[in-house]
Amino acid sequence: MPVxxxxxxxxxxxxxxxxxxxxxxTYFLDGAKQWGEDTGNNVNTSFHSxxxxxxxxxxxxxxxxxxxxxxxxxxxPGSLVEVAKEANDAGxxxxxxxxxxxxxxxxxYVGGDLVVYGRSWAQYLVxxxxxxxxxxxxxxxxxxxxxxxxxxEEGIASVFEPMNITWEVTDAxxxxxxxxxxxxxxxxxxxxxxxxxxxxGDLVTGxxxxxxxxxxxxxxxxxxxxWGNSLDTTQSVLAGYVNAAQWQDPQATSYVALSLAxxxxxxxxxxxxxxxxxxxxxxxxxxxxxxxxxx
Numbered sequence: 448m449p450v451x452x453x454x455x456x457x458x459x460x461x462x463x464x465x466x467x468x469x470x471x472x473t474y475f476l477d478g479a480k481q482w483g484e485d486t487g488n489n490v491n492t493s494f495h496s497x498x499x500x501x502x503x504x505x506x507x508x509x510x511x512x513x514x515x516x517x518x519x520x521x522x523x524p525g526s527l528v529e530v531a532k533e534a535n536d537a538g539x540x541x542x543x544x545x546x547x548x549x550x551x552x553x554x555x556y557v558g559g560d561l562v563v564y565g566r567s568w569a570q571y572l573v574x575x576x577x578x579x580x581x582x583x584x585x586x587x588x589x590x591x592x593x594x595x596x597x598x599x600e601e602g603i604a605s606v607f608e609p610m611n612i613t614w615e616v617t618d619a620x621x622x623x624x625x626x627x628x629x630x631x632x633x634x635x636x637x638x639x640x641x642x643x644x645x646x647x648g649d650l651v652t653g654x655x656x657x658x659x660x661x662x663x664x665x666x667x668x669x670x671x672x673x674w675g676n677s678l679d680t681t682q683s684v685l686a687g688y689v690n691a692a693q694w695q696d697p698q699a700t701s702y703v704a705l706s707l708a709x710x711x712x713x714x715x716x717x718x719x720x721x722x723x724x725x726x727x728x729x730x731x732x733x734x735x736x737x738x739x740x741x742x
Contacts, residue, residue: 522593
């Protein structure tokens with residue numbers, strides 16, 4: 448009997464707050480699809496582009512259908528507390544991925560520690576003498592108020608506030624063209640006061656090179672750190688536009704999260720979280736560029 452045959456009738460739901468147009472989420476999706484192929488289980492996937500009610504409804508629909516397990520990111524802090532409890536009450540494993548929310552009763556979390564990521568970005572800038580006391584840091588983000596940016600900013604603040612380093616978080620949206628336009632406009636108006644940039648999301652960090660080229664900023668003139676789960680960013684690190692970027696293991700995150708859900712569905716509770724990710728610079732960027740290129 449094939450390995451996956453005994454589980455062929457099981458159905459899992461994979462629910463993302465991301466956008467299907469976000470290239471990074473295509474890698475998360477690839478991991479979910481690969482897991483389904485490898486195990487013979489059914490994986491129903493959906494994207495909700497930051498729409499919290501739609502995200503909540505997708506989880507409730509999974510519960511109502513009698514899903515064997517649910518894997519979900521968290522769109523906003525506290526937004527899935529009720530639906531996570533509903534899954535618990537129904538006896539359906541619910542695994543949190545990508546964006547943690549300790550306030551919800553998930554069975555486990557797989558992904559990065561976003562507060563630690565934020566702290567590491569800020570500390571990288573400080574430790575490498577790229578910012579100093581009294582400097583100003585610009586932080587574009589795709590969805591202001593979303594879990595990922597809120598937790599990253601919390602970590603950043605723990606480093607910057609004692610040094611009197613100020614910052615501004617600006618709304619870049621989830622549309623790539625609009626992101627470039629808004630970031631270009633901000634740099635045109637505020638370029639003289641920007642001492643460093645932290646990209647709080649993959650789309651904004653991946654857009655830095657195009658924005659710099661449009662406003663006439665040379666690679667390396669303004670230090671940049673942030674997310675690094677896209678070819679745009681790995682190439683930007685290799686070319687010197689981004690100093691250091693965060694890898695989150697997107698494919699592995701989905702694959703492992705679904706594996707934990709399946710394990711829990713078989714009666715083995717996980718009882719632990721799995722933290723992923725690594726901060727890379729130019730010397731190791733090619734490793735991640737090869738992964739994202741399928742090499």
